[in-house]
Structure formats: structure tokens, C-alpha cells
Amino acid sequence: MSTLKLLIVDDEPGIRSGAERVLRNFSVGYPFMEEDFTFEILTAETGEKAIELIESKSIDIILLDNKLPGIDGIEVLEYIQKNEYDVGVMMITAYASLDLAIKATNYGVYNFVAKPFKPEELKTSVENITKNLYLKRMTQSMDESGEGNRFQFLSVLSHELKSPINAIEGYLKMMKDKQVGVTIDDYKEMIERSMERIKGMRSLISDLLDLNRIETGHKNRNIQKLDITEIAKTVIDSFEPMALQRNIEISMDGDDDIYLNADKNEIEIILNNLVSNAIKYNRENGKVYISLKKKDTNIYITVEDTGIGMSKEDTELLFQDFVRIKNTQTQSVPGSGLGLSITKKMVELYKGKIEVESTPDVGSRFIVSIPAV
Amino acid sequence: MDTKDKKTIFLVDDDVDYIFQMTKTLESMGFEVISACGQKEAEKKIDEIKPDLAIFDLMMENKDSGFILSHRMKRKHPDIPIIIATALTAETGMIFSLEDKDDKKWIKADAYLEKGLRPDQLYREISKVLKL
Numbered sequence: 430m431s432t433l434k435l436l437i438v439d440d441e442p443g444i445r446s447g448a449e450r451v452l453r454n455f456s457v458g459y460p461f462m463e464e465d466f467t468f469e470i471l472t473a474e475t476g477e478k479a480i481e482l483i484e485s486k487s488i489d490i491i492l493l494d495n496k497l498p499g500i501d502g503i504e505v506l507e508y509i510q511k512n513e514y515d516v517g518v519m520m521i522t523a524y525a526s527l528d529l530a531i532k533a534t535n536y537g538v539y540n541f542v543a544k545p546f547k548p549e550e551l552k553t554s555v556e557n558i559t560k561n562l563y564l565k566r567m568t569q570s571m572d573e574s575g576e577g578n579r580f581q582f583l584s585v586l587s588h589e590l591k592s593p594i595n596a597i598e599g600y601l602k603m604m605k606d607k608q609v610g611v612t613i614d615d616y617k618e619m620i621e622r623s624m625e626r627i628k629g630m631r632s633l634i635s636d637l638l639d640l641n642r643i644e645t646g647h648k649n650r651n652i653q654k655l656d657i658t659e660i661a662k663t664v665i666d667s668f669e670p671m672a673l674q675r676n677i678e679i680s681m682d683g684d685d686d687i688y689l690n691a692d693k694n695e696i697e698i699i700l701n702n703l704v705s706n707a708i709k710y711n712r713e714n715g716k717v718y719i720s721l722k723k724k725d726t727n728i729y730i731t732v733e734d735t736g737i738g739m740s741k742e743d744t745e746l747l748f749q750d751f752v753r754i755k756n757t758q759t760q761s762v763p764g765s766g767l768g769l770s771i772t773k774k775m776v777e778l779y780k781g782k783i784e785v786e787s788t789p790d791v792g793s794r795f796i797v798s799i800p801a802v
Numbered sequence: 803m804d805t806k807d808k809k810t811i812f813l814v815d816d817d818v819d820y821i822f823q824m825t826k827t828l829e830s831m832g833f834e835v836i837s838a839c840g841q842k843e844a845e846k847k848i849d850e851i852k853p854d855l856a857i858f859d860l861m862m863e864n865k866d867s868g869f870i871l872s873h874r875m876k877r878k879h880p881d882i883p884i885i886i887a888t889a890l891t892a893e894t895g896m897i898f899s900l901e902d903k904d905d906k907k908w909i910k911a912d913a914y915l916e917k918g919l920r921p922d923q924l925y926r927e928i929s930k931v932l933k934l
Binding site: 595600 | 820822826
């Protein structure tokens with residue numbers, strides 16, 4: 430059983446002993462926590478004494494009155510915040526003005542309990558603050574080790590890698606059992622779908638390599654003065670065949686002499702992702718419009734399409750790992766769900782920003798701005 | 803099998819290829835199949851159809867899409883049996899079963915199946931739920 434140090438700071442002896450009595454044998458459990466938390470109670474009748482105990486005892490939770498004889502509660506809070514102590518604080522106060530509440534909240538107070546309080550109220554509040562503290566510490570340690578994100582990333586990744594394998598395996602089994610006919614032509618569609626899924630896996634793997642490139646940092650980067658217009662032209666050329674299949678027209682305009690000190694591969698990844706999305710999520714006979722502009726100290730790359738667009742809620746999720754907007758219009762479009770998250774990370778490597786404006790069934794516009802240093 | 807006696811299965815998954823394969827397999831067993839790709843599309847269809855059995859994938863738009871659909875389906879048609887089919891155990895090692903009383907309380911489904919069953923195993927499970 431783990432014990433948390435709980436400090437009660439109040440100048441009224443009745444409150445101190447009352448709270449101590451209520452909490453002495455109290456414990457807090459959580460379904461996924463192996464052991465319950467119990468409390469070791471400490472008390473202080475002044476703010477000065479409280480600070481002394483905070484410094485010497487590594488306190489976990491504080492019940493803090495504001496009106497104290499010497500320094501008041503807010504000053505204790507200020508001290509805690511300045512020294513970045515990892516404690517959960519709850520204010521106990523007879524009358525809380527809005528002003529005090531705002532101040533205290535800004536100093537990271539978790540909640541308020543009004544005096545006089547019933548034992549049950551106190552217990553509920555302490556239970557909440559304990560859980561909050563526990564979760565906060567858990568997330569902190571997961572964030573520090575990167576474990577939380579990593580775990581989620583890997584579990585989604587394994588799902589994304591396994592579904593094409595399952596699909597292809599399913600088709601092969603059907604062929605092996607000659608489920609829909611005896612000639613190879615009976616399985617034409619299945620073979621094509623299998624090829625399509627393999628293509629999807631290949632693009633996922635290449636996206637993973639791009640992501641790895643960002644995460645491993647500056648290794649193998651080759652920063653040089655690049656002609657962005659030139660690169661954009663090459664990218665457009667490479668997507669011409671894909672656009673032709675659905676009769677999509679790609680056009681580009683903008684200033685001629687746009688230069689950026691950057692790694693060529695990285696800029697290509699940004700443009701590739703934006704242009705390929707603009708084609709993939711477009712309609713037949715649609716248009717893709719690319720504009721390159723230099724304004725003040727920024728370079729603006731805009732990629733616009735006449736495609737399916739998306740809702741505001743969807744745009745908010747768009748740049749996260751493995752987020753794909755799922756609906757009947759996108760279900761047949763292959764994609765790893767990593768392209769835009771990679772694009773965003775790449776843009777941020779250059780201290781730039783990426784934004785999206787979109788209207789369902791009208792189209793989307795992605796705007797990348799990068800400082801041209 | 804007479805068309806009149808043909809049982810209809812409502813199949814929901816977010817993988818078009820899985821739907822394609824399952825539809826072929828189920829049709830070859832003599833079932834009629836209505837499918838939906840993803841939770842959103844399925845939610846719309848729940849209001850329009852009355853199948854004899856529903857098979858839902860678990861993780862679609864949400865991690866618990868299959869459970870959400872089960873809940874909706876049971877509210878509308880408490881008598882239609884539901885099978886949750888997923889590759890969850892193979893992928894994460896997490897195990898659900900409807901043997902466990904606690905799970906049974908909140909999972910509104912009648913059976914829970916791992917994906918990738920052989921057709922004969924699948925048929926056996928479906929027959930059990932449909933009481934064929």
C-alpha cells in the first residue's frame with residue numbers, strides 16, 4: 430500500500446483535527462491500480478510552517494486555507510509554483526471571491542472546498558485530487574520515456590500492417606480453394622485488389638522511413654540553396670500519370686525566383702504528400718492548383734484541389750498519426766494515414782506552419798508557410 | 803435453399819476487401835448479405851433493415867465501434883443475434899469472452915469471434931447463434 434503525504438494548512442485547530450480524523454483511515458483505490466492510497470497527515474497552522482514542511486517532507490497533497498495569520502494561502506501557492514513542487518493543492522476556504530478563485534486556479538489549484546465541510550465532501554474531494562495526481566504522475570513518466578505515444582503508435586501500426594496481409598491472405602485462400610471458379614480469369618478482381626493492398630503497404634513503409642528520418646534528427650541532411658519552383662515542377666511531372674488516369678488537370682503559378690535553404694528530399698516529401706492527396710481526394714475531371722509565393726520573409730506553398738473536401742471536425746484531426754478521414758468517399762482511396770502528419774513534422778523542421786481550409790464536396794486548400802532564411 | 807428461407811446477415815467492417823471476401827463466403831453458404839463499410843454507414847443502415855444476424859468488426863472509426871453498433875442494434879431489435887468479429891487478440895493479446903460475467907454485462911453481443919476462421923468453423927458458429 431502506498432502512502433501519500435497530505436498536509437493540512439489552517440489556523441483553526443478544529444479544522445485541522447477534524448480533517449485529520451476524517452482522513453486518517455481513509456483510502457483511495459482505482460480499478461487499474463494495484464494498491465490503494467492511504468494518507469500520512471501533517472498539519473501546519475501558518476503559511477510559514479507549511480513552506481517549511483513542503484521543503485523538508487516532499488508533500489503530495491495540500492489542503493490549504495487562504496486566510497492565515499502571516500503569509501496567506503495564495504503566497505504559499507506562489508511559492509509552490511515558483512519552485513515547481515509536484516503537489517496537488519486544494520483550497521479550503523470559508524468564502525472564496527471570484528478574484529481569489531481565479532488567482533488560485535492560475536497557480537494550479539485543483540479544486541475548492543467550502544468551510545464548513547461535511548466529512549463526505551472532504552473525502553470525495555481528496556479522492557478526486559488523489560486520482561488526478563496519480564494520473565498526472567503516470568502521464569509524466571510515460572511522456573518522459575516516450576512510452577505512451579510509442580505504445581499507441583506501435584499498436585496502430587501493427588493494425589495497419591496486418592490488415593493488408595489479412596486481405597491478401599484471404600484472397601489467396603479463396604484462390605487455393607477455387608472458391609469462385611476454375612480459371613485464373615475468375616480471380617482477376619482478387620488479384621488486382623491484392624496488388625492494390627501491396628501497393629498500400631509499400632507506401633506505408635516508405636512513410637515510416639520518412640517519419641524515422643524526422644525522428645532521428647539531423648543525420649544525413651544536406652542543406653543547400655534550392656529552387657522551389659524547379660522542385661515543384663519535377664513533383665508535378667511525377668504525378669502527371671496518376672492525374673491523367675482520372676483526367677485531373679494540374680496547374681501551377683507563382684513567383685519565379687523562390688529559393689530556400691533546405692534539404693531537397695525533405696521539400697520533395699512535403700510537396701509529394703500535398704500533391705498526391707490533392708489528386709487522390711479529387712473528383713474525376715477535377716483540378717489541382719499549386720501556387721508558390723514569397724511575401725515578406727515567408728515562402729508560401731499552396732496546394733488546392735476541387736475534391737471531396739472535409740468537415741471542420743475532420744480538419745482538426747487531420748495532422749495526427751494514422752488519422753484517415755473515413756467515409757464512403759475515402760474508403761477506396763489507399764493511404765497510410767501518415768502523410769500529413771509527416772508533412773506537418775517536416776514543415777516544422779523549418780520552423781514553418783501548415784494550415785488547411787476545406788469545404789465538403791468543394792475542395793481543400795493546404796497552405797504551407799516557411800520562413801525564407 | 804429456397805429464397806424465402808434465406809437468412810440475411812448484416813456485415814459491417816471497415817476493410818472493403820474483408821467485406822468482399824466474407825460476402826463471397828457467406829453467400830456460398832446460402833446466406834443473403836447486406837454490408838456496410840464503417841460505423842457511420844452501419845448506423846444509417848441499422849434503422850432501415852431487419853436482418854437475421856449481424857456480424858460487426860470491433861475497431862473501425864472508433865476503438866469500440868463494434869460495441870457501439872451492438873448497443874444500437876439491440877435497442878432497436880433486441881432479438882437479432884450479434885457476432886463481434888475481430889482480429890483483436892491476434893493483434894494486441896487482449897482477450898474478451900462472453901463467458902465472463904463482467905464482460906457480458908456491458909458487451910451487448912451474443913458471440914465473439916476471432917477473424918480468420920475457416921469457412922466450416924464460421925458456419926458452425928453462425929449456425930449456433932442462429933439456432934439452425
